[in-house]
Amino acid sequence: xxxxxxxxxxxxxxxxxxxxxxxxxxxxxxxxxxxxxxxxxxxxxxxxxxxxxxxxxxxxxxxxxxxxxxxxxxxxxxxxxxxxxxxxxxxxxxxxxxxxxxxxxxxxxxxxxxxxxxxxxxxxxxxxxxxxxxxxxxxxxxxxxxxxxxxxxxxxxxxxxxxxxxxxxxxxxxxxxxxxxxxxxxxxxxxxxxxxxxxxxxxxxxxxxxxxxxxxxxxxxxxxxxxxxxxxxxxxxxxxxxxxxxxxxxxxxxxxxxxxxxxxxxxxxxxxxxxxxxxxxxxxxxxxxxxxxxxxxxxxxxxxxxxxxxxxxxxxxxxxxxxxxxxxxxxxxxxxxxxxxxxxxxxxxxxxxxxxxxxxxxxxxxxxxxxxxxxxxxxxxxxxxxxxxxxxxxxxxxxxxxxxxxxxxxxxxxxxxxxxxxxxxxxxxxxxxxxxxxxxxxxxxxxxxxxxxxxxxxxxxxxxxxxxxxxxxxxxxxxxxxxxxxxxxxxxxxxxxxxxxxxxxxxxxxxxxxxxxxxxxxxxxxxxxxxxxxxxxxxxxxxxxxxxxxxxxxxxxxxxxxxxxxxxxxxxxxxxxxxxxxxxxxxxxxxxxxxxxxxxxxxxxxxxxxxxxxxxxxxxxxxxxxxxxxxxxxxxxxxxxxxxxxxxxxxxxxxxxxxxxxxxxxxxxxxxxxxxxxxxxxxxxxxxxxxxxxxxxxxxxxxxxxxxxxxxxxxxxxxxxxxxxxxxxxxxxxxxxxxxxxxxxxxxxxxxxxx
Amino acid sequence: xxxxxxxxxxxxxxxxxxxxxxxxxxxxxxxxxxxxxxxxxxxxxxxxxxxxxxxxxxxxxxxxxxxxxxxxxxxxxxxxxxxxxxxxxxxxxxxxxxxxxxxxxxxxxxxxxxxxxxxxxxxxxxxxxxxxxxxxxxxxxxxxxxx
Numbered sequence: 074x075x076x077x078x079x080x081x082x083x084x085x086x087x088x089x090x091x092x093x094x095x096x097x098x099x100x101x102x103x104x105x106x107x108x109x110x111x112x113x114x115x116x117x118x119x120x121x122x123x124x125x126x127x128x129x130x131x132x133x134x135x136x137x138x139x140x141x142x143x144x145x146x147x148x149x150x151x152x153x154x155x156x157x158x159x160x161x162x163x164x165x166x167x168x169x170x171x172x173x174x175x176x177x178x179x180x181x182x183x184x185x186x187x188x189x190x191x192x193x194x195x196x197x198x199x200x201x202x203x204x205x206x207x208x209x210x211x212x213x214x215x216x217x218x219x220x221x222x223x224x225x226x227x228x229x230x231x232x233x234x235x236x237x238x239x240x241x242x243x244x245x246x247x248x249x250x251x252x253x254x255x256x257x258x259x260x261x262x263x264x265x266x267x268x269x270x271x272x273x274x275x276x277x278x279x280x281x282x283x284x285x286x287x288x289x290x291x292x293x294x295x296x297x298x299x300x301x302x303x304x305x306x307x308x309x310x311x312x313x314x315x316x317x318x319x320x321x322x323x324x325x326x327x328x329x330x331x332x333x334x335x336x337x338x339x340x341x342x343x344x345x346x347x348x349x350x351x352x353x354x355x356x357x358x359x360x361x362x363x364x365x366x367x368x369x370x371x372x373x374x375x376x377x378x379x380x381x382x383x384x385x386x387x388x389x390x391x392x393x394x395x396x397x398x399x400x401x402x403x404x405x406x407x408x409x410x411x412x413x414x415x416x417x418x419x420x421x422x423x424x425x426x427x428x429x430x431x432x433x434x435x436x437x438x439x440x441x442x443x444x445x446x447x448x449x450x451x452x453x454x455x456x457x458x459x460x461x462x463x464x465x466x467x468x469x470x471x472x473x474x475x476x477x478x479x480x481x482x483x484x485x486x487x488x489x490x491x492x493x494x495x496x497x498x499x500x501x502x503x504x505x506x507x508x509x510x511x512x513x514x515x516x517x518x519x520x521x522x523x524x525x526x527x528x529x530x531x532x533x534x535x536x537x538x539x540x541x542x543x544x545x546x547x548x549x550x551x552x553x554x555x556x557x558x559x560x561x562x563x564x565x566x567x568x569x570x571x572x573x574x575x576x577x578x579x580x581x582x583x584x585x586x587x588x589x590x591x592x593x594x595x596x597x598x599x600x601x602x603x604x605x606x607x608x609x610x611x612x613x614x615x616x617x618x619x620x621x622x623x624x625x626x627x628x629x630x631x632x633x634x635x636x637x638x639x640x641x642x643x644x645x646x647x648x649x650x651x652x653x654x655x656x657x658x659x660x661x662x663x664x665x666x667x668x669x670x671x672x673x674x675x676x677x678x679x680x681x682x683x684x685x686x687x688x689x690x691x692x693x694x695x696x697x698x699x700x701x702x703x704x705x706x707x708x709x710x711x712x713x714x715x716x717x718x719x720x721x722x723x724x725x726x727x728x729x730x731x732x733x734x735x736x737x738x739x740x741x742x743x744x745x746x747x748x749x750x751x752x753x754x755x756x757x758x759x760x761x762x763x764x765x766x767x768x769x770x771x772x773x774x775x776x777x778x779x780x781x782x783x784x785x786x787x788x789x790x791x792x793x794x795x796x797x798x799x800x801x802x803x804x805x806x807x808x809x810x811x812x813x814x815x816x817x818x819x820x821x822x823x824x825x826x827x828x
Numbered sequence: 829x830x831x832x833x834x835x836x837x838x839x840x841x842x843x844x845x846x847x848x849x850x851x852x853x854x855x856x857x858x859x860x861x862x863x864x865x866x867x868x869x870x871x872x873x874x875x876x877x878x879x880x881x882x883x884x885x886x887x888x889x890x891x892x893x894x895x896x897x898x899x900x901x902x903x904x905x906x907x908x909x910x911x912x913x914x915x916x917x918x919x920x921x922x923x924x925x926x927x928x929x930x931x932x933x934x935x936x937x938x939x940x941x942x943x944x945x946x947x948x949x950x951x952x953x954x955x956x957x958x959x960x961x962x963x964x965x966x967x968x969x970x971x972x973x974x975x
Binding site: 797798801802805808812 | 854857923930931
């Protein structure tokens with residue numbers, strides 16, 4: 074039995090899908106219709122290992138053990154595989170570079186901590202379900218092996234991204250997931266729209282990648298290393314990693330001010346690109362051209378969460394720059410609102426879900442930007458539940474599309490609950506979760522997000538609420554509190570939380586603030602809270618509009634469904650095969666219970682609080698005992714109920730191609746339907762000038778440069794034309810030429826003889 | 829030893845003969861006349877050679893002239909055979925008949941048309957030609973098997 078230590082298991086998690094991908098590429102043609110086997114086996118094994126790691130890590134953190142009211146201690150395990158690059162004697166200048174020789178070294182190191190293990194489980198498990206689903210969905214497609222190779226490759230890249238312990242490695246796998254996304258969106262590359270959508274996705278992501286690259290440079294210059302973890306050099310000194318225990322324990326470990334804000338803004342840009350936030354969200358709706366399982370995996374559950382992961386991982390960096398932190402929330406809440414507005418008028422089921430994804434990711438960013446431990450854990454909680462119900466919804470949409478023969482325009486079919494009962498039931502569960510209806514998953518996570526926003530907008534009210542909570546006193550939101558209660562105990566090894574006094578100054582205004590900090594005021598937070606509440610209502614509205622249009626009303630099936638036969642009677646639409654419905658059922662179950670289970674046991678919050686990034690004093694000092702916010706729950710449920718009722722009024726039981734509700738919006742409907750003209754603005758501001766530049770360059774190349782070359786070519790032609798005149802064919806002219814030549818020679822000789 | 833001015837006379841005569849021959853080759857189109865002028869050039873050279881040889885008192889020049897005369901005679905035989913062959917190919921003794929080795933973009937050199945002498949036109953009966961006249965290829969006209 075090979076050594077199954079945690080570090081080996083951690084290496085196995087990305088390794089198994091990689092092996093699966095390689096085997097699929099090598100044996101795909103040979104295996105034929107069984108080409109899914111290596112990929113599915115690899116991802117399944119990887120999921121099993123990830124769950125094992127999660128269980129082990131949970132035990133280590135002490136989740137579920139009672140009587141733990143002390144601050145969480147960071148738990149991490151680092152495995153270094155090999156040294157990828159190393160430049161000795163590199164110099165890093167900057168505020169925090171240690172004066173000891175900072176050699177530039179990039180070890181291929183993986184780090185396991187609660188955040189990573191949570192995401193690993195999500196990625197591999199949802200990836201497994203998507204792979205199983207794809208067996209049915211992609212059946213008969215000529216590119217069947219290629220699809221599974223790409224899915225497997227993607228799972229490998231994403232798991233490495235969340236496990237990597239070095240910013241440069243994160244960048245490498247950031248690009249890798251972007252490349253896999255490009256290949257999967259453009260899977261049917263012979264279709265022009267798919268090829269264009271793939272290009273658009275990749276190019277917009279590149280803008281974000283540029284941000285990440287420059288942020289990496291600045292991080293190296295500021296902190297002297299790119300590692301997350303502390304590394305010890307040969308001479309015994311320790312190079313503190315950017316998110317390593319040494320620096321986390323240091324109250325002044327993170328740089329604020331202009332440089333820190335620049336780093337945070339660039340990281341935010343990268344996250345916006347990958348997670349489709351304003352202004353880089355334009356690629357996600359077009360990415361629906363790819364196969365639905367790819368959309369479910371990449372654009373709902375995993376790749377788009379890479380941005381969330383990056384910001385959450387860099388939590389201490391962000392908290393040191395309150396302005397940038399607030400901007401994260403502003404971007405998130407704004408995107409959530411705008412995407413929700415656009416989603417209300419979409420007629421394509423997958424587009425509704427795409428805008429819904431953008432909107433929910435906006436929620437997660439809004440929560441991350443609050444800078445409190447509650448905010449960070451709520452964002453990850455929402456990430457987990459969103460992965461479940463959004464993948465479920467996408468796969469349900471794929472099931473509908475599969476059985477409707479490729480038609481996904483909701484106005485062309487209706488009343489499908491009689492035709493596809495399992496899909497309808499699971500889709501309904503997913504929609505309830507998305508809309509935030511209790512007790513489904515989305516309710517709890519959305520409630521936590523609203524709570525974190527509320528706590529920033531109304532700090533006093535929130536502080537009272539927590540002080541009266543049964544778990545006892547606490548909370549750094551009250552700066553007067555000196556931590557005399559059981560809240561903070563310096564326990565355990567030296568580099569756990571040593572500082573006792575919560576540092577609220579960081580939340581209030583920053584040590585060395587930058588000009589951006591002006592937006593960090595309670596008024597901003599209140600506005601963001603109300604925006605989020607309105608967005609919750611809109612979410613419920615557009616989700617249930619889609620549900621009612623698709624599954625209720627008179628049963629209508631488009632003609633394409635009749636042509637689509639499964640080798641059976643070739644008759645009209647039917648439910649999808651078990652390979653597609655079983656994952657739906659599993660995810661529906663998870664969407665229903667995971668929220669309640671994770672919230673009631675507070676397991677996720679406790680688990681995540683042990684992440685090193687969240688144990689930094691600036692973040693951990695905002696820890697509050699978990700409490701269920703009844704007022705916010707009521708507000709959220711009310712918003713969702715209003716949305717559902719309005720959707721029902723418009724679409725429940727009616728024909729889906731009847732008069733649409735948008736006529737009530739008037740001119741706004743055009744604005745939403747044209748996606749706020751952002752695509753057109755980009756086309757005019759960016760694409761047109763670039764096309765103009767390209768035309769100018771082409772003209773210059775064709776006429777000036779080629780013209781010069783042609784001109785050079787004409788010289789011999791011209792000279793030849795002149796010489797050609799002498800070839801007349803007449804004997805006497807040739808003789809004349811000879812005589813003239815002879816004359817010239819004689820004259821030259823005479824001239825030389827004479828003088 | 830002959831006095832110096834006599835050489836000069838001989839050279840001048842030789843030069844005149846040579847020049848006449850040179851101009852003749854370049855200017856005349858008749859193949860036989862061109863050949864005659866070539867012979868004339870040879871004779872001019874011969875005169876110069878004899879003058880120089882008398883001036884230096886060296887028999888070498890005289891001997892070379894004998895060689896030249898011999899060679900000229902052989903050359904005459906060859907050249908006249910060539911002229912005969914050329915005539916039997918084209919039917920003309922005109923060196924301008926041989927132009928087909930010119931560059932493809934250059935036009936054929938034709939003589940200026942002399943104004944026609946105005947004679948009394950004979951009223952010959954004119955028959956309408958039957959069929960289409962084929963296009964006239966000047967070079968092909970000159971390619972006759974025999975005269």
